[in-house]
Amino acid sequence: MPQPRPPFVLPFSEVALSDLPRVGGKNASLGELIGNLAAAGVRVPDGFAVTADAYRLHLQEAGIEHEIYGALAALDPRDIDALARTGRAVRERIRSTPLPAAVVAEVERAYRLLSADSGEEATDVAVRSSATAEDLPTASFAGQQETYLNVHGRTNLLHAILDCMASLFTDRAIVYRFERGFAHQDVALSVGVQKMVRSDLASAGVIFTLDTETGFRDVVMVTGAFGLGETVVQGSVNPDEFWVHKPTLRKGFRPIVRRERGEKALKLVYDPHSAAKPVKLRPVRVQDRERFVLDDDEVLQLARWALAIEDHYSSRAGHPTPMDIEWAKDGKTGVLYVVQARPETVHSQRKSVSIDVYKLRGPKGRILARGKSVGGKVATGRLRVLHHLSEQAAFQAGEILVTAETGPDWEPVLHHAAAVVTDRGGRTCHAAIVSRELGIPCVVGTEQGTQVLETGQEVTVSCAEGDIGNVYEGRVEFECESIDPATLPTPRVPLMLNVGNPERAFLLAQLPTTGVGLARMELVVLNWIGIHPMALVHPERVIEREIRQKIEQRIRGYSTGPEFLVSRLATGIAQIAAAFYPRPVILRFSDFKTNEYAGLLGGAVFEPVESNPMIGFRGASRYYSERYREGFALECAAVRRVREEMGLENLTLMVPFCRTLEEGRRVLVELEKNGLVRGERGLSVYVMCEIPSNVLLADEFSDLFDGFSIGSNDLTQLTLGTDRDSELLSHLFDERDPAVKKLICMVVEAAHRKGRKVGICGQAPSDHADFAEFLADIGIDSISLNPDSIARVARRLARG
Numbered sequence: 001m002p003q004p005r006p007p008f009v010l011p012f013s014e015v016a017l018s019d020l021p022r023v024g025g026k027n028a029s030l031g032e033l034i035g036n037l038a039a040a041g042v043r044v045p046d047g048f049a050v051t052a053d054a055y056r057l058h059l060q061e062a063g064i065e066h067e068i069y070g071a072l073a074a075l076d077p078r079d080i081d082a083l084a085r086t087g088r089a090v091r092e093r094i095r096s097t098p099l100p101a102a103v104v105a106e107v108e109r110a111y112r113l114l115s116a117d118s119g120e121e122a123t124d125v126a127v128r129s130s131a132t133a134e135d136l137p138t139a140s141f142a143g144q145q146e147t148y149l150n151v152h153g154r155t156n157l158l159h160a161i162l163d164c165m166a167s168l169f170t171d172r173a174i175v176y177r178f179e180r181g182f183a184h185q186d187v188a189l190s191v192g193v194q195k196m197v198r199s200d201l202a203s204a205g206v207i208f209t210l211d212t213e214t215g216f217r218d219v220v221m222v223t224g225a226f227g228l229g230e231t232v233v234q235g236s237v238n239p240d241e242f243w244v245h246k247p248t249l250r251k252g253f254r255p256i257v258r259r260e261r262g263e264k265a266l267k268l269v270y271d272p273h274s275a276a277k278p279v280k281l282r283p284v285r286v287q288d289r290e291r292f293v294l295d296d297d298e299v300l301q302l303a304r305w306a307l308a309i310e311d312h313y314s315s316r317a318g319h320p321t322p323m324d325i326e327w328a329k330d331g332k333t334g335v336l337y338v339v340q341a342r343p344e345t346v347h348s349q350r351k352s353v354s355i356d357v358y359k360l361r362g363p364k365g366r367i368l369a370r371g372k373s374v375g376g377k378v379a380t381g382r383l384r385v386l387h388h389l390s391e392q393a394a395f396q397a398g399e400i401l402v403t404a405e406t407g408p409d410w411e412p413v414l415h416h417a418a419a420v421v422t423d424r425g426g427r428t429c430h431a432a433i434v435s436r437e438l439g440i441p442c443v444v445g446t447e448q449g450t451q452v453l454e455t456g457q458e459v460t461v462s463c464a465e466g467d468i469g470n471v472y473e474g475r476v477e478f479e480c481e482s483i484d485p486a487t488l489p490t491p492r493v494p495l496m497l498n499v500g501n502p503e504r505a506f507l508l509a510q511l512p513t514t515g516v517g518l519a520r521m522e523l524v525v526l527n528w529i530g531i532h533p534m535a536l537v538h539p540e541r542v543i544e545r546e547i548r549q550k551i552e553q554r555i556r557g558y559s560t561g562p563e564f565l566v567s568r569l570a571t572g573i574a575q576i577a578a579a580f581y582p583r584p585v586i587l588r589f590s591d592f593k594t595n596e597y598a599g600l601l602g603g604a605v606f607e608p609v610e611s612n613p614m615i616g617f618r619g620a621s622r623y624y625s626e627r628y629r630e631g632f633a634l635e636c637a638a639v640r641r642v643r644e645e646m647g648l649e650n651l652t653l654m655v656p657f658c659r660t661l662e663e664g665r666r667v668l669v670e671l672e673k674n675g676l677v678r679g680e681r682g683l684s685v686y687v688m689c690e691i692p693s694n695v696l697l698a699d700e701f702s703d704l705f706d707g708f709s710i711g712s713n714d715l716t717q718l719t720l721g722t723d724r725d726s727e728l729l730s731h732l733f734d735e736r737d738p739a740v741k742k743l744i745c746m747v748v749e750a751a752h753r754k755g756r757k758v759g760i761c762g763q764a765p766s767d768h769a770d771f772a773e774f775l776a777d778i779g780i781d782s783i784s785l786n787p788d789s790i791a792r793v794a795r796r797l798a799r800g
Contacts (some may be wrong), residue, residue: 007424007460009106012047012194017316023049023129023188027342033309040308046117047125047194052132054103055165055189062097063390069185080393080412083171085352091166092584099158100237103189107193107552111157112116114195122153124196126339129167137723139513145173145189148195149228150270150278157193164191172408172566179415197339198278201331203293204229205239206312206428207302209246209310210322212436213375213427215347216579217322219257220244220303226284227267229339229459235405235425235432236281238372240263240292244303253337253647253680256299257574258502259567260467261557264289264428271682288628290557294329301336302327307342322347346436354484355510358464359788362477365460369421369453371446373462373469376507379419379441379479383457385450385617386413400461402453405739406431410644414438420459420462421449421471421637443469466503483791485512489798493776496586496784498761499687501527502572505579508787515583515650516576517709518761522590524572525601529565530554533631535602536561551601562634569638570646577648586686586709586784589635591656599606614723619657619688636674643681646673654686654709659693664704689758690714695743698750700773708751709784712762716740735764736771745778757781764791769796 006022015023023031025048028193035133059065061295064115065168068090077085099107115123118142120455146167157370177184193407195373197204205224210217225232225239239262245255264284271280286377294302313321326340334570384399386392387608395401397416404413404423407430409746414420416433422431436440441463442450453459460476463469496517497508527531531551535542539561542548558564577585593613598604606627610616635762642648653676658664664687668678671685678685687694687701690711694701701708712735719740722733729752734740744760751758759782765772766789775783776797785793 003406005102006051006053007106008051009110010049010050010051011110012044012192015049016727016781021132022190023190024049024052024132025193025342026128026130026340027190027192027573030194030463032312033338033341034315036312037305038310040305042305042308043335044195045195045337045339047114047192049130050103050107050161050191050193052188052190053104054100054193057100057103058165059094059389061100062093064093064097065681068093072169072174072184073740075174075194077412079174083174083412087169087171090169090286092171094166095162104158107152107161108160109310111154111193114193118195124150125157126194126196127151127157127164127193128165128192128194130190130192131168138389140621144168150200153242161191161193164727165189169544170408171247172411179609187419187570192477194271194339195535197278197328197330197337199328199330200228200267200333201207202329202334203227204326204328204339205232205293205329206524207306207325208322208325208428209306210344210347211506212432213373214345214507214510218246218319218581219506220246220249220576221305221427222294222299222302222306223426224327225264225267226288226293227269229328230279231266231268231281231429232426233430234407235422235429235444236268237266237426239264239426239428240294242299243575243578244299245574245648246303246307247581247661248578248647249300249303249307251647253645254300255578255646255648256296256571257578257646257648258571259292261292261351263447264293267643270277278311298329298336305338305491305539309338311719313341313343325388332426334797339624346433355485356480356564357483357507357787358478358480360460360462360464360476360478365473367470368447368457368459368473369443369449369471371421371443371449371469372427373439373465374427374435374499375463376411376768377441378460378476378480380458381418381451381458382476383421383455383459385455385655389413389449396566398460402449405429406434406448408594413644419443421446421453421461423447423449441469445462446471466501468503480787481791482513486796487509487794488791491776491794491797492784492799493772493780493797494783494796495790495794496759496761498766498784498786499576499791500756502575504577504787505680509579511513511787511790513580513583513790515580516585517759517782518654519573519576519585520591521573521588522567522596523571524594525590528568528572530601531561532597532600532603532606533634534606534628535566535600536565537630537634539602541605543605545601548680553603562637562651565634566637567612568640569635571639572646573638573651574642574646577642577651578646580650581648582650584652586652586654586759587639588654588656588688588709589619589623589632592620614717618660620655620663620667621657623655624670629670632670633674636671636676640675643683649682652706653689654687655705656688656711657690657714658687658701659691661697661700661704664701670702688714689716689747690762692743694746695750698747699754702751702756704755705756707759708747710744710758710762711746712740712744715762716745716764719743735762736768736774741774744775744780748780759784762770765793769793771796 320345420442494514500523555564598607684706686706761784
């Protein structure tokens with residue numbers, strides 16, 4: 001008895017992940033979402049899948065199956081001209097033959113039902129390719145086949161289905177399969193037909209359930225831009241970016257630990273007057289570029305959905321499964337949707353847990369271009385600027401590619417590049433995704449890389465300096481240390497980290513440490529704000545017109561100057577606290593000297609001129625002074641936002657350069673005035689031990705504060721009477737001097753008598769392993785180090 005013919009069309013509601021061989025990765029995932037995550041509130045546009053059986057029948061009835069696979073078997077994909085000729089011929093053969101009648105009948109019936117459900121005679125749909133070897137944990141096949149948007153009517157739908165089938169043989173897809181060892185005849189194509197989300201009237205983007213640069217898994221990263229999501233995927237725009245902390249989101253907090261506003265200069269919209277090219281790029285109005293594409297509630301909603309999707313896929317797989325998700329917002333209804341989900345394929349496939357820490361060592365040339373860094377690596381080489389893909393024949397293996405943006409068609413070039421630099425794009429664009437897969441550094445969104453960089457220049461592309469990627473003139477020496485946390489011994493003293501750059505926190509948090517012993521607030525102010533806090537509180541006192549204009553430009557898009565500072569400062573602090581959560585993070589309030597504060601925008605108006613700022617108006621003395629009290633209130637507001645709104649209560653506060661007991665009391669009063677009460681909600685307040693008075697009155701300081709952190713640089717300076725910045729006295733400046741060591745012994749002993757902990761965050765143990773041994777011998781509670789010293793000191797202090 002003959003077997004019943006398999007269906008050529010399946011509604012998404014009847015599809016699950018187990019149907020991947022029939023409907024491909026994309027369609028199987030959509031069915032899985034609709035069938036299992038509706039109860040969690042995840043909204044997915046409905047539709048149906050044209051199965052892989054329909055594709056195979058089409059090739060069989062057209063009589064082209066052997067012709068296609070024979071031509072591909074004889075092809076060398078590295079021959080670019082032959083690749084283009086063969087791919088074009090295969091695609092044309094598939095398109096030129098009508099679909100089998102049985103397939104057409106089932107497609108038309110499903111389309112009528114989908115349209116009726118929308119209350120329309122013929123609804124607009126997205127027609128999307130879904131290969132049977134797609135969205136696998138080991139190979140995403142992302143962007144290899146085509147998608148057709150805003151398809152309307154029976155005739156257009158059938159043409160789009162044929163075009164999708166033909167796109168299984170784009171040049172890029174042929175190369176992708178060849179390089180990953182997939183036989184062409186083993187991969188078939190299903191086509192997804194999905195109700196359109198009118199994101200051209202609103203916004204769309206991509207979500208990853210980890211940090212794309214470091215693989216840090218405790219955040220959800222949401223990116224978005226105006227218009228259709230292809231601009232984000234292909235890198236046509238620099239999108240907005242949001243990071244949401246998973247553990248505290250699960251507890252009901254609102255932990256958007258970082259926001260970065262992209263320039264979003266272009267958007268992809270439908271062109272109703274062009275049948276040949278139904279979408280086009282349009283400029284975004286300046287006032288729209290200066291606002292985020294999503295409000296906080298929308299970001300948090302998408303993050304919750306992403307968690308639900310990740311949890312579901314992880315449960316099915318039996319192991320953690322980070323996800324790559326596409327979202328869209330309908331401009332007609334304001335409703336958010338998930339339009340695609342697949343396992344992430346870069347960090348989730350890392351077989352080694354070792355962390356490569358790159359560091360520039362040699363003198364740096366001038367910066368030729370800057371953008372967003374992708375990955376944390378460094379590469380040197382000669383530039384090759386390509387303005388069009390047609391110029392790819394000139395590209396030589398090992399060169400650094402510079403171009404406006406890349407798409408899937410660029411992959412044959414990318415596979416031979418030492419690094420990539422683009423004018424446009426964000427961290428989830430095509431160039432970024434492929435560079436991560438290839439393990440090469442990539443700097444995206446330079447805006448003018450193709451204009452300022454020249455073919456043949458020798459440069460260094462550095463993505464090892466945090467969020468900003470730099471292209472330096474000439475070759476800069478660098479080193480890479482590969483640290484496998486599993487191989488490091490357990491030290492006899494807990495090791496912590498000194499972290500000044502929030503952008504490196506997600507990477508550094510993966511090192512085997514017990515937390516952060518020193519997070520410097522002033523470095524966040526310097527790098528993320530750049531404006532004197534009092535200039536934001538009292539802009540009317542900034543008289544110089546040029547400086548006022550610079551300040552106004554920088555805070556544009558925020559409701560007020562103070563809100564700009566609180567928001568930016570809070571996210572900088574939060575990124576560090578989230579990275580190490582629930583391990584403690586000790587945050588030191590700002591400790592600029594007056595000459596350093598004066599260097600900030602608007603700062604000269606508010607700072608006195610001192611002959612010796614190192615022992616002048618700094619640290620605790622500023623916080624209760626009328627000169628800075630309002631600025632300190634903003635620092636406190638940022639801390640409260642981190643602890644109370646984001647739920648990051650692992651944040652401990654620290655007061656620097658506190659000269660007297662009375663000064664300590666006055667600072668604690670200021671903290672209370674600003675809602676930060678020692679002991680409430682587990683809030684601890686430490687004091688820096690960097691002045692001899694802190695040691696001599698350690699018993700009394702222990703009554704005021706919860707612990708000490710020794711600043712060895714200032715303690716050495718003030719004990720030996722040596723200016724630590726003086727080259728003439730550098731031979732005398734030594735943290736290992738007996739006088740300094742004796743003071744350290746005294747404060748450890750006194751603090752322990754009072755039940756207080758003592759750590760050290762100064763430079764000495766990072767530079768001198770014997771000094772770290774001394775600290776361990778006297779029973780210090782923790783040693784905070786620079787990241788590049790962790791492995792060396794851990795081995796020196798190995799327990800047993």
